[in-house]
Amino acid sequence: MEYSSMSERILRSLESIIKNDLELEDFTIVPTEDNSKNKSPVLYESHHLGLESWCVKYVYQYICTELFKVRKSLAEKKLGYLIGENLNYILMGGLFINPDVNTFWNMKRELVESDKLGYEEEFRFSKLILTRKHKSNEAFAYRRWLLKRILEKMSKNGIPPSIGNLENELAVTSAAADGSQNNYHAWTHRIWCMEHFLPYFPDILAREMHFSEKWINEHVSENTGYHYRQFLINLFKSHRQLVMIPRYFHEVTKRLNLFNDDEPIQLLIFLLGKPPKNKSLEDISKYINIMIVLLYELLAVIENINDMFTEHECLWLHRRYILYNLVQIADEYLGEPNNTAKQGKNASICFNHESQSSYGNAVTNIVNENCEAKQPKIFKSQPNKFQSSNLYCVLTEREKEFITRNCAGSATQMNLARRYEKWLKLIVGFDLT
Amino acid sequence: MVKLYCLSILYKGPTTATWLKSAVDLQGVSFFQRGSVHEFMQFCCKTVVERTIAASRQSVKQGEYFCHVYVRADNLAGVVISDHEYPQRVSHTLLTKVLDEFSEKIPSSSWPNLQEKDVTFPQLTSYLAKYQNPREADVLTKIQSELDETQIILHSNIQAVLNRGEKLDDLVAKSEELGIQSKAFYTTARKTNSCCNFN
Known part of the structure; x- marks a missing residue:
């Protein structure tokens, strides 16, 4: 494919920024006419991350072809170890561009289930998605899925959940509710968290x-x-x-x-x-x-x-x-x-x-x-x-x-x-x- | 959200308006778009002031934003851009107060030829911060309904303010103040007005 090496480079540089900067504040796609300056479309400045919009159509095409190649084998857990390790950066790119695709979120779930992704990193990532799209129901659902897994694990071992988890969620939902008007997704998520955590922290x-x-x-x-x-x-x-x-x-x-x-x-x-x-x-x-x-x-x-x-x-x-x-x-x-x-x-x-x-x-x-x-x-x-x-x-x-x-x-x-x-x-x- | 985004003072000359001073609060806007939004707000201020006759007040509602303009008889003009929840009365009180103070500090003879960078009027920024909470601001000024007799003309969108035959899209396309990036921002922002969507 014509643009695959360029797309690969863009995705890798997004990945390295996310991995290295733990204080990353937000992500956004910056509208631009076309690639007039011939430089990288990844913008990174004082903990803010951006992607210029001209590259989206090439990168997204690349992402889709790559991901749907392995979709089936991932679901059946037949994916080779190496490919599994190397999937997350493409998934991140795909969700940055289009956070509405539930298939990508499900692929992430499958990676979490096979212990290839950690909870902390996934909470951080879905929070970044929510800074671009405050009303992303898929991102909230993903967080709830992660929280449920944590809660289940803890109750099995008889440990009460930590207040840090709850506080993190409260911060994320209030940021999302401030970001977009009438953000029922965010409030629903907050209500869900209150229902699940209130018994532990009255x-x-x-x-x-x-x-x-x-x-x-x-x-x-x-x-x-x-x-x-x-x-x-x-x-x-x-x-x-x-x-x-x-x-x-x-x-x-x-x-x-x-x-x-x-x-x-x-x-x-x-x-x-x-x-x-x-x-x-x-x-x-x-x-x-x-x-x-x-x-x-x-x-x-x-x-x-x-x-x-x-x-x-x-x-x-x-x-x-x-x-x-x-x-x-x-x-x-x-x-x-x-x-x-x-x-x-x-x-x-x-x-x-x-x-x-x-x-x-x-x-x-x-x-x-x-x-x-x-x-x-x-x-x-x-x-x-x-x-x-x-x-x-x-x-x-x-x-x-x-x-x-x-x-x-x-x-x-x-x-x-x-x-x-x-x-x-x-x-x-x-x-x- | 009860919020003030922009407060500016302009001078309305015979053909165009010039900026004398402006302050913006773009905390809620994503980092890489602040420049574009700033440019665009300034463009709106100028456009609206040029289409408001002297000694009158206008309030323009555009989507979730409100733009309040006051042009005094001596052609000094003030603009507030707020969201739709911010009380109108407080916005207009703020304009009166800021323009009065500005004309005391800076002689009116110099207005036509002033450039924004030469004007020292730091109070504008502190006013913008202080008035973010209309409750405190009201206590400060103690003005409940002391607005002068000038009628406020209310418009339901920006199109109603423009002269006959003008269109906002054309004005944006023709504008020299807006950079390429801001124009691209304008066209994409129009497409994705997220407040009304479920997603």
Whole structure:
């Protein structure tokens, strides 16, 4: 082939840079018209690596012919030792140019399985790929595959995984999420990591809450960030042993103008009354945790963002999520499964089947009517425990004030506020008059 | 992302605009493309200033970017390039403040013949850094809605700012300020607008 020796040289020089520079920061393909200067297309400067785009079509052609020659024998593990050793640099080149080719990633997996590639080096390489293509699902999947192997190996030997692995992943995903907007691949990967590592490092949750608060403050219109935060909040619901974050508690009491800032349980009693006798201590501390997290979100996080950045629908949707969960947690605490709030979108979350079927018809009817006309009277006729609690008073006051304040803004903001008001009245059943 | 990319001061002469000073923050751009992106931002600033009449403000939305322009009655012009999340009001407040300070430091008689390298106005870089966080910036200036009475004209894309019959592609192709590499960057960047894709 005409360009094979040139391609070979380019791939070898990429390989040697990656092998020797452990602090390599990123890789990119630099668009150029053609090879006018007759010099190497590999750019390397202060830990940044680049490849000029004119050479891509020749090099990629070479890579494909070379790789597909050995594809079959590699899969059947019949490849000669020497060829196996000498495959990685071509694979790296191929994935640099086109990270979407799953076949190349699979060939890498086969090399890892036969111990020809090390974990460290592969983590480093896939991180480099993600600096060029932040949304490469294949690269994230490859990392998960590597992590799974590590986790399995460790659990077999009875060793807990190291926090270094997790921290590395968190750094990689946050860089990728900053790099491209709406990078769901990165956040999915982060969620996967949290699910797998949280049992070993429960303290990490408080840190993640802090991180995600900062992140949504810097990316106010990105649903991905709010989605991740909602995932974290849900963790508070399911994990009982998680420790409360004191800063949140102080902020909440401050914003509610309460002075009993020594005993979190007092806050719960003030808002929802004395705990029912059938609840265990563990249960109660779970309620305290989740209440504080949700109230902090409602009173501090959303307020802060809304003061500065208006006209972003995701923030309003996030508020809906928080409010809906507050109502649901309150109902659960008060032992009242038949509350109006279950008519919301997430109605399937937590209540038993019996109550669902007996009220099922009423629920669907109401929801259908909601789309057409206002039918709030049905809720008013049945006041419940939640509606006579202090929490309900506090929330309705806050929501009324929040809506009025935002109606004074621009037309878009007013529209969003009105829509939220309607949702509160008709779906959640708040009395805002 | 709430971010400011570029803050520049230009002088709008009778036929063309000249740069007096500019500051950029290209941390998020890959190393080998910073030069091209910088050139391209400067090109945009100039293009937009030349098409804004004196004593007016414009905000142009182009994809995920916002470009805010303020040309004063004395033809001193300021441009901010930010992303779409950065609050518009803060951008325009920043422009007013920077231009006021600039005209205090450097006499207006010298503007038409100044060259960028002769201007010493290091405050611009520190403003760009400080205003990255609009919250802190607002506390600093204490200006909530003190913008002057000038109406801000809002455009939904850069095409709306250009004169009749002009096209951005043609302007880029004709431009003398953009190097070959920046032009190649422009054509490839147009093809791969990754924010809206799943991949």
